[in-house]
Amino acid sequence: MLRGLATLSLYADDVVAARAWYAEVLGIDAYYAFPREEAPAYVEFRIGDDEDELGIIDARYAPADRPSGPAGVVAYWHVDDLAASLDRLLALGATPHLPVTEQGDGSGFVTASVVDPFGNILGIMTNPHFVAMREARTAARSGAAS
Incomplete structure (x- = not known):
C-alpha cells in the first residue's frame, strides 16, 4: 500500500x-x-x-487542532555524518529535540532530532539500510549501462 x-x-x-x-x-x-x-x-x-x-x-x-509545540511524526533523513550534520543544524539555529541515540543492537542505526526555527521536528540518522539500498540502485544502474 x-x-x-x-x-x-x-x-x-x-x-x-x-x-x-x-x-x-x-x-x-x-x-x-x-x-x-x-x-x-x-x-x-x-x-x-x-x-x-x-x-x-x-x-x-495548518489544521485547526495542530499542536502548539513540536509534535507528531518524526521523519528521519539519512545523513552520512550524523555528528557534523547535527552540529550544523544547531549552528544554523535549530534547537535540540532528542539526543544522539544508538538504536537497537549496535548495527549502525543512530538517530537525533532537532526543532527547526519554525517549530517543526527534523530527524536525522545514519541508516545502513538506506546506504545498502542506495548502493544496490547504483550497481543496478551501472550494470544496465554496460
Missing part, C-alpha cells in the same frame, strides 16, 4: 524565512513556490538521492 515518501510537509508562520533557512541547510534553493515567488504560501525542495519532496506550507493553512 505505501510505496514511498511522496512529500513531507512542514508548517511555518514565515514561509520566506523557512525557505531561506532550509536552502541554507540543504545547500539548494526551492524549485517551486506558489502562488508567487516573493510571497509564497507554499515552497518545495527536491532533496536526496531520490529527490524526495520537502514542502513548507504557510501555517495559516
Whole structure:
C-alpha cells in the first residue's frame, strides 16, 4: 500500500524565512513556490538521492487542532555524518529535540532530532539500510549501462 515518501510537509508562520533557512541547510534553493515567488504560501525542495519532496506550507493553512509545540511524526533523513550534520543544524539555529541515540543492537542505526526555527521536528540518522539500498540502485544502474 505505501510505496514511498511522496512529500513531507512542514508548517511555518514565515514561509520566506523557512525557505531561506532550509536552502541554507540543504545547500539548494526551492524549485517551486506558489502562488508567487516573493510571497509564497507554499515552497518545495527536491532533496536526496531520490529527490524526495520537502514542502513548507504557510501555517495559516495548518489544521485547526495542530499542536502548539513540536509534535507528531518524526521523519528521519539519512545523513552520512550524523555528528557534523547535527552540529550544523544547531549552528544554523535549530534547537535540540532528542539526543544522539544508538538504536537497537549496535548495527549502525543512530538517530537525533532537532526543532527547526519554525517549530517543526527534523530527524536525522545514519541508516545502513538506506546506504545498502542506495548502493544496490547504483550497481543496478551501472550494470544496465554496460
